[in-house]
Amino acid sequence: MSEKVLMKGNEAMAESAMRAGCRFFFGYPITPQTEVAAYMAKMMPKVGGTYLQAESEVAAINMVYGASAAGARVMTSSSSPGISLKSEGISYMAGADLPGVIINVQRGGPGLGSIQPSQADYWQATKATGHGDFHIVVYAPSTVQEMADYAFKAFDTADKYRVPVMIMADGMLGQMMEPVVLPEARALEDLPEKPWATNGHGHKRPHNVANSLYLTAEDLEDLVRERYERYDAIIEGEQEAESYLTDDADIVLTAFGGAARVARSAVNAARERGIKAGLVRPITLWPFPTDAIEAVLPQAKAFLDVEMNMGQMLEDVRLAVAGRAPVEFFGRTGGVIPNPDEVLAAIVALNEKVGE
């Protein structure tokens, strides 16, 4: 077990990725994720890896495509506007069944927005990271420890299903320091084999191609259907959520990432006032953990979704609840971090509304 160290979330993700066997990082600076790239620039050469500051986000994601096609573990990171620029490349990776890890340390939007913490890219990450029929797996860590754990795990998930995986952080999580125990480094020779990789083979097998262009509609349909069978396996096997004080909860909060930290404080404060509040915290945003919502439905009187946006995950919560309980929303946006007191006030108001 490595010792507990104090680290920024951005640095913990970078270190953890290298320990997972990531040896290629292509990025472009943008606040508030720049420490990821800065850490990689400093440390990657020490493990014989490649750090490259690309000429743009578009170039960086296409370098990720290339390194992934060649079989390497590869990562890029950016913040909201930069992820929009990468979305074309992410779609191409999905279309060519290429694994890779993309970090989004979200800031306020739309447009250039603000540089303060936000969660307003939920829809982009879970519904439309690019054009076409595809999904990517999205992890939403809530502590620096989880940022390290899921940056590590993301590479295994990506390789297992041959899909891009995103880590959704925000400016708060990226910039803050917390104690963290980093995962043990993985030896490169222990990484999974990639028989599909477009690497050198000395004419010992037919050559592999990484491609997302199919001019025959039926061929593309077959391929997309095959890919959706893999998505079904992900939905079946990869949902993750934390349920906190939900066993007897009347009011169930739903929140992810940085907002979930605030929601947890508000739940504790509500409990001190005798209100039976609990929290379901999705860790996978896609696949959305519908099972965790289903589990609390029997006794939940109402849901309160808390986000740092205008209500995006709210729609997935409502889909999962499917009209069986009221789902209300509290959010701050533009880069404003909600205050536990205002979330508590929303819990109190909702409790009065649904209470006898």
Added chain:
Amino acid sequence: MAKELSCVVAGFGGQGSLFAGKVIATAGLIEDREVSWMPSYGPEMRGGTANCSVTLSDAPIGSPLVTRPNALIALNQPSFDKFIDAVVPGGIVVVDTAMVPQITEPEGVRVIGIPATKICEEAGTPGLGNIVLIGKLWAETGFCTEEALDGALAKVAGKKPEKLEQNRQAIKLGVNA
């Protein structure tokens, strides 16, 4: 175990408020408590007020952003003015009077002023006003053990032995001020 510390350290960029926060956070790490350190970032870092939130707790920490501190270290006037009314009753404010001429004392809040910048200048170690104020805060609250505070200095400022010694001295200056 000491009670929860929800601290804001604030000053001009370059006065070492983020660094001071790191010392406090590291002391919490050494004591194996729950710890969070969250800096202001962006335009504030370029000449305005740089500040950080530090929480040491025995329970998992919710928002790392401290909006109602029970301890404030103020290194300049704009920072004092910005955060003084946020301090909770029963809270403590440690302020560098060499940099903050106008001090108010809200009801229920203990404001302790020492000319930290001047004290360390006179001692021949200028630029350690931030550490002097940590010494004062520690003397008044005992937010960690003496060993943890010293260990934190060694971890955060311990690269050069003479620098570490100066920081230790600055803590003492604050304790005795």
